[in-house]
Amino acid sequence: MPDPKWKANAHSKLENFVNDITTLEVVTLSGNITVKDLKLTGAGGINFQKVLESIKGKATDSSAISVVAATKIDLDKDIQQFVKSGMTPEDKELFHMHLQAMQQAQVARKATFEMLINIVKS
16 A cells, blocks of 8 residues: 555655756855864765855854855746955955856756657657
8 A cells, every 4th residue: 555645755756856947046155164073974975065054053153155146937037136346356266156057957957858859759
């Protein structure tokens, strides 16, 4: 007999997938994080989101993080963007990397959509 929660689990996973595939977000951070006693790796390598969650309340006073750029693009092409003012030369290099990451993510997203369309067509 199937798990009675399978339908809710499947719905949740589908909802997460749709939310993930319909938005594209890139955030470029700069700074230093000094953390004691933090395990950064696990099964599958480093999960940056978990690292950020893990350091809440554990970062030392010498830690400083700033957002250089943040971009969110919705499927309907609505764009939200933040770019740091008064960029240093290093910030400008990071911003250039941010733009490259956005381009690469858009190419990957397009390939994913094309693959899904081909699956539906076949």
